[in-house]
Amino acid sequence: MSSLQKKTDVILIGAGIMSATLGALLKELAPQWEIKVFEKLAKAGEESSNEWNNAGTGHAALCELNYTSEKSDGSIDISKAISINEQFQLSKQFWSYLVKSNLISNPQDFIMPLPHMSLVMGENNVTFLKKRFKALSNNPLFQGMEFSDDTEKLKEWIPLIMEGRTSNEPIAATKIDSGTDVNFGALTRMLFDHLKTKNVEINYKHSVADIKRTSDGSWKVKVNDLDSGKVEYHTAKFVFIGGGGGSLPLLQKTGIPESKHIGGFPVSGLFLVCNNPEVAALHHGKVYGKAKVGAPPMSVPHLDTRYIDNKKTLLFGPFAGFSPKFLKTGSNLDLIGSVKPNNLFTMLAAGVKEMALTKYLIQQVMLSNEKRMEELREFIPNAKSEDWDVVVAGQRVQVIKDTETGGKGTLQFGTEVITADDGSIAALLGASPGASTAVHVMLEVLEKCFPQHIKEWEMKIKDMIPSYGISLQDNPDLFEEISNTAAQALGLSEKEVAYS
Template sequence: MDYDVVLVGGGIMTATLGMLLRKVAPDWSILVLERLDGLGLESSSAWNNAGTGHAGLCEFNYTPLDGAGSIDVGSAVTVGEQFHVSKHFWAKLVADGLLGEPEDFIRTVPHFGFAHGAAGVEHLRLRYEALRHHPLFEGMTMTQDRDLMSEWLPLMFDDRSPEDDVALCRSGGGTDVDYGVLTRRLCSALEGDGAEIRTGQEVRSLSRSRNGWDLQVRDLEGDRTYGVHGSFVFLGAGGATLPLLQRAGVDEVSHYGGFPISGQFLRTDAAHLVSQHRAKVYGHAEPGAPAISVPHLDTRIVDGREYLMFGPFAAFSPRFLKRGALLDLPRSVTARNWTTYAGAGIHNQEMVRYLIGQLAMTDKMRTRSLRRFVPTADSADWQLSTAGQRVQVVKRVGGRGTIAGFGTEIVTPRKGRMAALLGASPGASASASIMADVLARSFPDRMSGWSDALQELIPDFGVTSSERAVRMATAVSANDGVLKLSGTVAQRKYD
């Protein structure tokens, strides 16, 4: 069976790339293969991620401080631009009648930065001053007024000690996103436009052919193996991507490894708690803790029901997928990458210590962390749940093995037309930008012919960052109107 495009994995990234390809190359045949019996069930599932529209509004880890006390907001601006590109993409598809009602997958939920202690408050102040005049961050409000903080977030501040040194920064344009629903809507639209989507299909291996790639696929329900040929292949299979690249003998990842990290959250649907908190509130990492440990207390809306989630607490499993195998990690160690793994362990001791500390946490310790946000928290109201599995890229940087950041990484082999996605956050929020980059890197010879179609879906594609921010800001209200979001207008009225 021959296809112009074979997309492996049934998550938000694959669905996004599929829609982009369908718009720019409507005559191409597209096949989507997903191992599970449904779409958007791994990292894109509502309970397997934080459900945040990551726009850099309040997350401290996107605005690190340097040793001299100055702040770098470059990552926050980049993530903000990427999320607005995704919103534009979704708004265009909603306007075209392809995604149904937008409130089924995206809703306005204000985002807050929460600082405690003198150092934390100063970090928040520097962040606020550096971003508040940027076109994509206008309308931010910072306060240490206890009455106003109680009005905004009663669950966190009504019973807080007046001795606490705290501050808040509010952004009314934040969102809660159900990426599982969005993935399924995108795939439904893709299938309705002629693409073939098969679930319960596990790609076992792939190999280069003269004009593309040959894949061996296992039909898990029919218990048979068959072959598929794709002129272009995209691997967006989460933790399964690295093993597939290794089996294919892709030289570019010969020294790569993967470090699996699982997350746990405390969750509640208690009405007396949920009714007092409609927000996503991000704190900052404790001294000595890695940036990924930033705690947050989030409103989540799943299947029309509201919850609160607090976390994350790191956990560990050798699986590369939540529904993966216990041997995933040991099988990924090869004669060519074992020194990369060893170097990563030596040079990421802070991460190792943090993980060990997290694994040793008791229920009382987790409740104590929650009380930093909710002073009156009762452990009986909260249940511990395990979120999705993430695999961080482990590779050689500067000649030594290290965990190479916590973003996403695109791999495009020199031989054979293929793209693969490794890594994690902010992934889903930046899906449209990342997949547009996949197109540019995989089909450089076709981009000039695709530019008009891409301009409709990806605003200002190819425009410089400084120009893009201003031009994007003018489109925010229009996109929010299509997506039925009230954040931008409500934020300005409130302030």
């Protein structure tokens, strides 16, 4: 077994949407920097970014009810919805820049216009949705949202869901046409194809085994070439760990203080996918319901039109499950291996706090196919078992950390960037809204890790992302301008997709 030692400027670990986005940004801002990518699988975008491993929702808080909470006085807090919407606008602007600059092409291969809808049942939920609609529809970011509790109107919007519905229970929905279906797998592959043309060295079937700080402050990355068996050592001034669920174990290997007292809780997922094109043709949109009382945010049921390989299909889920693996292609020892002396009490505290989640996951694991179909029939009353197959989605590792508000062992639902004090290394942990906010998250990495360059980069960043540093809800004219530009560049305004 031989070993090689090489130097570079930037190392990106993991060939998913996050590394792809950071690489694309850096190649525009610092084209002279040398970048190397290491991915243990044979292709880009094969884990969390893969189109079958996520719901493909362009998360902009248009339909996701868990981003708008009801306060004690009965009013609706829309601050998180605004924040997530603004973050998704950054992604659309950057993608538009890449298309207009001919750095990527055929945007219809990764993004499609698709109505986003919220659907609720029961008097209290209808009242909540009505209040949410009023709160959001006054905001320029959510212009065009409609509300209806009229069954005839709902039959127009969601015919498949309304067909065969016999309950007299109140039902209501909101609908906004500016939503999107995003194929993050296709986008990831496009971005890596682009990076190849910019002389980025992309190494597939290369597994990162260790990361250690050198005496000069750089990072030495030990890499196993899975084909040849060779061990390579690469040093870089900056390392980004974007390995999805695999990021936490690698972050722990760095030994940085910021990696202490952090744990991860893996959650697996299943979707039902429609195998009958005639059924799929009857539904057009992403329809999000409300999580059942006591269920975690990750359990929000939704029925999604998806465009994968230029084919329209339907997905319903997610059904949560438990696996000790941190990646779909990971090891059953991942969870136990992530427990260290410095995070043991954090993990134990989370175990005590999250008994309800544990119980929920056990119940989900025990669900039979017929029980899953019963949950689907709450959305589609006439659903037939033979029209639906089960697809195993990606693994998500929820962050566990000690926080001031939640105390020791608080489970975090979201995306989090952990950086060393000197900005020489960064890791991305967590889950949804994840990929949708990749550009926002990677801009955060640039700001934290390259503060000395941000001023010189600012003009170029604003060229790529005009709303950088600006609140869009406070600048409705700018929002309208960038929305129109993005719609034109990404082909979101020209298509009309029929129920066919």
